[in-house]
Amino acid sequence: MSSSERTVLRRTLLGLGSVLAVAVGTLWLGIADHLDLYINPRYATFTLVLAAVAVPASIAGLVVVARHGAHAHDGDPEPRPAEGGRLLHVVLGSVTALVTIGTVVAMLVLPPTTLSARTAQQRSVGSASLSDATGAGAPVTLLGSESVDTSEYGVKDWAALIRQTTDTTALVGRKLTLTGFVVPGSDGSFTLTRFVVSCCAVDAQPVGIGVTTDDASPQEGEWVRVEGALAANPDTASDARLVIRAARVSPVEQPSDPYEY
Known part of the structure; x- marks a missing residue:
């Protein structure tokens, strides 16, 4: 697998993971009856249906992409990318993942507040x-x-x-x-x-x-x-x-x- 393919794979996994995290957070807000603090109630059912569809869809996507990556690694290894490039990708990916996880944790843990x-x-x-x-x-x-x-x-x-x-x-x-x-x-x-x-x-x-x-x-x-x-x-x-x-x-x-x- 080339370095560009690995980059695409990481970004795809991160994107699907973000969708899954946001969908789970949205469902939690609906179960906790806090969703109306963020959207107009007339859109609540539509939003919850989309979130419910997004959870299994994103999980399936993660499984497919992960399997594709595993099979790709079974081939002949290619030269590793430059250390500086690898470090930059790791840092950017980690920051994005932390922001996504932090947002979801805040949705689940912190009490919802109204506009002031x-x-x-x-x-x-x-x-x-x-x-x-x-x-x-x-x-x-x-x-x-x-x-x-x-x-x-x-x-x-x-x-x-x-x-x-x-x-x-x-x-x-x-x-x-x-x-x-x-x-x-x-x-x-x-x-x-x-x-x-x-x-x-x-x-x-x-x-x-x-x-x-x-x-x-x-x-x-x-x-x-x-x-x-x-x-x-x-x-x-x-x-x-x-x-x-x-x-x-x-x-x-x-x-x-x-x-x-």
Whole structure:
């Protein structure tokens, strides 16, 4: 077997091993019910099916490639490659293998974490690009109707209503109770925030509603339940025309499913 063939063999084994490791890690996340911290639940079944197929397929590939390598070594030995080249291949292969193994071990051992308040600040909470967060105009169309049930609306839905409607006076005084984490403001107020996941945590975007309260603001990143009513934003320089005037802010545990979709 030539040196180039040995290089291809090592890379193939490493690639198949990486696929196997990631597939096993994905199945573990699904069994542990943590997969929704990384992808939108509507893709969970598809992802788990692919992972389940990838495990036996990659194992079969590893066996075939290993046998091919064993048979190839039965032939006449060829001159060994230069020591420097061998050392470079060994180092690169070892580093890649360690990174792959480390990633999988981290997936299996370390507790999964959600995106943080600091990440929300870096990604600009409530940016204009989130004005269509609900994905449809139906809530705005029905805005003036008292028969509309808003009890299931989350932060995403209310934030979209506030941004999409041109007459925010129709929303003033509307009572609501919402849960989210705290992104502190500069004037003692804070933004009640949730991450909206379209596909996976990589594309998650923070969306939030400003909250004013007479009490001390909760700590950054703390999960709270806010009970209050929508009111005109006292900060006239802000793009957000409405905020929640909180009657009560209560600390809560992080929900089992912290994202909105």
